[in-house]
Amino acid sequence: MTNKERAMAILHYRPADRMPAVHFGYWSELLEEWAQQGHISAELAKAWADGNEADRELDKRIGWDFNWYTTFSASNSLFPSFEPLVLETLPDGFLRVQNAFGLIERVRPGAGSIPAEDDYQLKDRETFDKLYRPRMQFCAERIPYETLQTMHPEREDRPIGLHLGSVLGDVRNMLSVIGLSYAIFDDYDLLREIVDTYAEMQYRCAEEVLKTGVRFDFAHYWEDICFKNGPLLSPDVFADLCAAHYKKRNELCRRYGIDIISLDCDGVTEKLLPIWFENGVNTMFPIEVGTWGDQFAAARRKFGRGMLGVGGMDKTVFRKDKAAVDAEIARMQVLAGEGGFLPCLDHRLMPGSDFGLVCYYADAIKKLQF
Numbered sequence: 001m002t003n004k005e006r007a008m009a010i011l012h013y014r015p016a017d018r019m020p021a022v023h024f025g026y027w028s029e030l031l032e033e034w035a036q037q038g039h040i041s042a043e044l045a046k047a048w049a050d051g052n053e054a055d056r057e058l059d060k061r062i063g064w065d066f067n068w069y070t071t072f073s074a075s076n077s078l079f080p081s082f083e084p085l086v087l088e089t090l091p092d093g094f095l096r097v098q099n100a101f102g103l104i105e106r107v108r109p110g111a112g113s114i115p116a117e118d119d120y121q122l123k124d125r126e127t128f129d130k131l132y133r134p135r136m137q138f139c140a141e142r143i144p145y146e147t148l149q150t151m152h153p154e155r156e157d158r159p160i161g162l163h164l165g166s167v168l169g170d171v172r173n174m175l176s177v178i179g180l181s182y183a184i185f186d187d188y189d190l191l192r193e194i195v196d197t198y199a200e201m202q203y204r205c206a207e208e209v210l211k212t213g214v215r216f217d218f219a220h221y222w223e224d225i226c227f228k229n230g231p232l233l234s235p236d237v238f239a240d241l242c243a244a245h246y247k248k249r250n251e252l253c254r255r256y257g258i259d260i261i262s263l264d265c266d267g268v269t270e271k272l273l274p275i276w277f278e279n280g281v282n283t284m285f286p287i288e289v290g291t292w293g294d295q296f297a298a299a300r301r302k303f304g305r306g307m308l309g310v311g312g313m314d315k316t317v318f319r320k321d322k323a324a325v326d327a328e329i330a331r332m333q334v335l336a337g338e339g340g341f342l343p344c345l346d347h348r349l350m351p352g353s354d355f356g357l358v359c360y361y362a363d364a365i366k367k368l369q370f
């Protein structure tokens with residue numbers, strides 16, 4: 001079987017010859033560490049990106065079968081994006097910058113962690129109409145038709161996904177967490193109009209891509225709208241703003257034969273899962289394991305076999321020892337034993353991950369017996 005055949009068989013509760021070894025990429029700092037340790041070249045570390053040739057080369061060296069986050073995307077964000085600008089150098093060495101979403105951040109040069117939100121521009125209708133609404137319109141330039149003409153996912157040995165964008169996560173990135181919180185109370189009608197405008201553009205992007213006839217193996221969203229204590233906003237508000245957009249986009253995918261629809265949201269997702277599941281999202285990813293522990297077993301008990309999973313493997317064990325990795329493999333075997341679940345790292349591999357332990361895991365996960 002090919003890796004695509006294995007993955008699709010397992011997610012459809014069909015027999016497979018073995019479990020594929022699936023990952024979700026790397027922090028760039030880890031690849032730099034591995035290059036310094038002599039495991040990979042500096043050129044390979046620098047060239048890496050999800051699904052590209054450097055990613056495939058790393059798969060061969062480590063023993064992975066594929067990166068789940070191998071997706072095609074139209075330009076379904078702000079178009080054009082804001083020009084990244086350094087606005088100010090602060091006394092502590094941090095930079096105050098405008099990012100591609102127009103958000104103002106404080107960034108430590110050279111650091112790879114999440115920057116701090118400092119301010120935001122999207123505070124009123126005038127700014128939306130002048131700076132943001134024009135960047136949220138659909139146009140043919142968003143679709144790389146020439147690239148699509150050369151794409152043949154059916155010939156690939158790995159699953160290839162269509163990235164559907166983000167219903168609220170990107171909007172949160174424009175407003176900031178604070179700005180989103182204020183908008184809910186200060187001007188809910190404007191917030192709804194922002195979400196609706198952005199979502200309609202992304203629907204048009206997905207529709208145009210699918211109309212070309214390229215057949216994808218799955219569809220995928222990015223949201224990241226939860227943290228360690230749950231969602232960043234009320235589930236009722238989230239449902240009111242977003243549910244209909246998920247349903248519309250997911251129905252489009254199913255009309256084109258895509259029945260695996262995954263969604264990337266970190267943190268504790270329990271309170272939002274019913275909204276996603278009831279509106280067509282059926283695959284949890286990457287099922288982050290934090291202080292709260294496993295989330296997939298509880299979701300499967302609640303939603304049944306219709307709830308699929310890709311992820312759930314606690315990547316922090318690669319900073320520990322072989323015994324910790326073995327214990328995590330045993331836990332993955334229990335979760336995968338029911339079918340409809342692909343063990344996958346629960347996020348990017350972080351700095352400090354031991355190269356040898358990662359190779360050991362990639363080899364061992366392929367030997368799981370059911």
